[in-house]
Amino acid sequence: MSTAPPDAEELERRVGEFLAAHDPSAGEPLEFLRARFDAGLAWVHYPEGLGGLGAPRSLQPAVDRAFAEAGAPTNHPERNGIGLGMAAPTILAFGTDEQKRRFLRPLWTGEEVWCQLFSEPGAGSDLAALGTRAVRDGDAWTVNGQKVWTSMAHEARWAILVTRTDPDVPKHRGMTYFVCDMTAPGVEVRPLRQITGEAEFNEVFLTDVRIPDEHRLGEVGQGWQVSTTTLMNERVAIGGARSPREGGMIGVVAALWRDRPELRTPDLHDALLRAWVETEAARLTGERLRQQLTAGQPGPEGSGAKLAFAKINQEVSGLELELLGEDGLRYDDWTMRRPAEVDFTRRSPGYRYLRAKGNSIEGGTSEILRNIIAERVLGLPGEIRVDKDVPWKDLPK
Amino acid sequence: MSDLLYSEIENDLRASVREVLDDKAPWTAVLAGTEKAEPYDAALWRAVAGQLGCAGLPVPEDLGGAGATWRETAVVMEELGRSTAPVPFLGSAVTATAALLAAGERDLLGRLASGGTIAVLAVPFSTAPGDGTPEVRAADGAVTGEVTSVADGMAAEVFLVPADGGLYAVDAADARRTAVTSLDMTRRLADVAFSGAPARLVAEGPDAVRAALLTGAAMLASEQLGLAERCLDDTVAYVKTRYQFGRPVGSYQGLKHRLADLWTSITQARAVARYAASCVASGALAGGSGGSPPQAGHGHDDTAVAVAVAQAHCSAVAVKAAEECVQMHGGIGFTWEHPAHLFLKRAKADSIALGTPGRHRAALAGLADLPPA
Structure with a gap:
């Protein structure tokens, strides 16, 4: 060695x-x-x-x-994004030697796909408000609750799961983080259908699910710190691959503009050029961010990149439908498909328009991202937190 | 792909320029200057152009310059934008210098590089790269015609006059100049008339003028970046200390979210301005031609696209930043006694200078093969 x-x-x-x-x-x-x-x-x-x-x-x-x-x-990383991008670094940071040995190898090879049991119907942006309960019972825990927005739950072998273990303390302190066996009795996965008609993700119902204590990640009550590691890695993953000029959605619309002169109008021309400039500015910003990382000067620009990406995708996909006019009234397929990955280019313009609406919600809403930039980059005062010192069980729900 | 970061040398250069500007051009001095008769701050110009050597950055050493590139000039422009300093840097050290470099002129170029002489291109400040220029006739070594709204026209000692398809150098003493009450009094305009003014031919054809305007537009994007950053910095500092309803106003999402969006646009402005500066620094100014969208990374081939993108984006960002600066300062931001109006006037004038955002988007329609309806 x-x-x-x-x-x-x-x-x-x-x-x-x-x-x-x-x-x-x-x-x-x-x-x-x-x-x-x-x-x-x-x-x-x-x-x-x-x-x-x-x-x-x-x-x-x-x-x-x-x-x-x-x-x-x-190892088809596109099929195990949560495993590779979020579960693995968290296991590495907080797992026991035995957990690292057991989980990391089949995770990396793709033998075992992972999903993330974080968001709940009552805990979206405010993740720390979650209410899925884990109660200790000897060498194991009994878990009851409901999770939502769970991509790949129907294919996953394991999940990273964050639960409420102490409702009597303020929300950030009473959480505990586990690895959950998705094949365990009491785990029920139901497709969650989206506005596009398909079901990329799921809702997951946990009813008296037994999790052995050796599948706990981090200490009891340390769940928030462990979750923060997971979420920081989610944001590191954003930033994306290098893209050529007219890569992504703008390329689709630019090609349509060139191919169909009869669709052109002066106002859409202006909108197209604005979107083209905005896309190019975002592309160069991503390129600059990569150069900063390579030079060992990471900057906070990544948090702006996702904000910009969501805005552009929504604008451009809306523009495409308007440009199409009559054809923009048609949709390709409302049946409930179960796609393994999101592919904007292989579906219809209507799909692109609808799917892009998720870009400003998934992985941190644009509103939360603006708070993060305002507070962590610009140093502006944080939001007033009325729930900070209130035991979780006394919070209005 | 071009280098979009700042080198250590560029960071040092920025620090030196900022130190001089902080000392000699605080906003109170800039504001006072807008009501003086002098068209620019001559002492500041000597310090920046002469002592710091900023005027000659892109000029080769054997011609009296520093042998650096437009990338370094862009850093100086960022700092000048931050301070709205009233010096004819864009006119003389950028646009006129770029024209002379493209023309292969040596004598006047050396004098501009030292900062000893101020020259400006005699075109309206709103002229975009590729636009036509005012009708000025050239005959028998003399030029005749009128040019309105020439930036730093009162500061100029030499005019570079596009006339009858060529470019001529004319001594400012031989022109009739009228000072214009300008929207941006930190960069004043003049209407200039030539009637049989003795003229020396500097370049044949339109290439030198086009190179000058393209380089000017690229460098202006960096000025706009610096100005936008200043507006954001000042506004963020203010909303942290201004209390209403018992809280800093910067704790309200109504302001926080707008400032976060502004910060995001400025990170983009930095990337596009650096890219434009890199493209002009890489030398040739041939510009893109038609066909399918020119691909980034081919250096000079991409200059026209890079400059149009930078201008379309940075003009809007600087205006937005200055408008938010006024609004978020509330009552005091609307007063003469606060610098916000200096930023607003400079930002709005800059957005018209060297082509409006719409004019640059129209250029992209041709460059990126996105023809109009």
Whole structure:
């Protein structure tokens, strides 16, 4: 075992060695992925023995590229975004050695998909108000409650779950965080249909679900701190991949504008050019943010990026429907589909318009993001919190 | 992809310029200057252009400049925008300098680079890159015609006059100038008339003028960025300390959310202004042509798009920032005794200068192949 973490050159050597020993095009993909994990080449910034080598996180893209270029099997990260982006860093930060050993490897290889049991009908932006109860019963906990907006719950093997364990203290203090077995008795997943007609996500009912105490993440009552780690990682994941000019929704509308001259009107021309400029400004801002991260100067600009993305998507998708005129009155399919991922381009303009409405709600509403920017970036006074010192059980619900 | 960050040298340059401006151009001095007869602050100009050497940044060293690029000039523009400093930097050190660089002129260029001479392009300040210029006739080494609303026209010692398809240098003493009461008295306009004024041919054809206006528009975006940042900083500081109904007014979401949106637009303004500065700094100013949308990352090929995007975005952001600055300062923001009106007048004038946002969006229609109805 080396003592110093490997540098770019050393990683390149190790990837080459690994690929020489494991033919990427032959054999069982799962075996390949497990071997890659065991070689520390899964996520190189994780510790040795847990899929990494303790290398800088910035070296990961080069490793991924090398595997992709070799035609290596993929762990389909798009199917396990919550597992990779949120559950894994939380387990790494708060899990016991046994939990890390048990959960991280099948999570990374994609054998086990994860979902997130956080939001509730009564606790959306105010997550800490949640009321799903976990009551201790010997070596286990009994959980009762309802969760919503749970993507992938119908495919997930495990969930990260945050519960109320002490209703007699103020809300932030009485929470506890668990790993929940989605196949356990009492876990019922029902599709939650959206305004688009499809059901990307679910509501999850938990009725007398037994969770062994060894599946607790962090201390009893520490659930808010653990959740904060999860949510911070959610925001790190936002920022997105580098996109070319006219990538995304504006490209669809620009192509329509070019192909269908008969649809053009002066007011829509102005709206299109405004949206084009706004999209380009957001794209360059994302590029600048990536340059800042690469240069080791992370800035707070990422919090603005999601705000801008939601606004542009909504404007541009609305513009597309207007531009289409009569065709904008038609929709492709109202049946309840169960898509594994959101794909704006493969569905109709009406779908894009409706789906974009979720962009300013999911992953932090635009209103909450504006509060975060105002308070954490600009240093403006926080919201008045009337519930701060009130026991959770006495809060108006 | 161009570098959109600031280098260490650029950060040092910013600190030096800000120090001088904080010392010599506090807003009280800028405000007092708007009611003086002098068309600009000559002492400040000597400090920034001469002593700090900012006027010659993009000029090669063998021509008397600093041998840096327009990227560094853009940083100076940000700081000048922050302070609404009344100096003819945009006119002389940017637009006129860019015209002479494009023309391959050497003599006058060296004098501009030292800050010793002030020259301005004799076109209305509202002229966008690619626009026509006023009809001025050139014959027998002399020019005749009238040009209105020339920025820093009273400060100029030399006019660069587009006439009959060429560009001519004319001694300001040979022109008849009328000072204009300007919306933005920190950058005053003049109406200029030439009647048989002796003129020296500097460049043939329209390329030098186009390069000057494109470079000017790119650098103006950085000025607008600096101005918007100043408005946001001052407003945020104020709403933290202004109490109404027993709370800082900055604790109300009615203000917090607008300031968060403004901050987000300014992060975008920084990215587009840096990109435009990088594009003009990379040298050629050929500009994009028609066809499908020009792809970013091809340096000079993308300059025309980068500048149009930067102007369309930054003009609107600076105006928004200044308008919010006035509104969120409430009663005091509407008074002469507060700097908010200096920012508002500069921001609104800047949004018309070198082409309105709408004019730049219209340019994009051609550049990005999004033809009108």
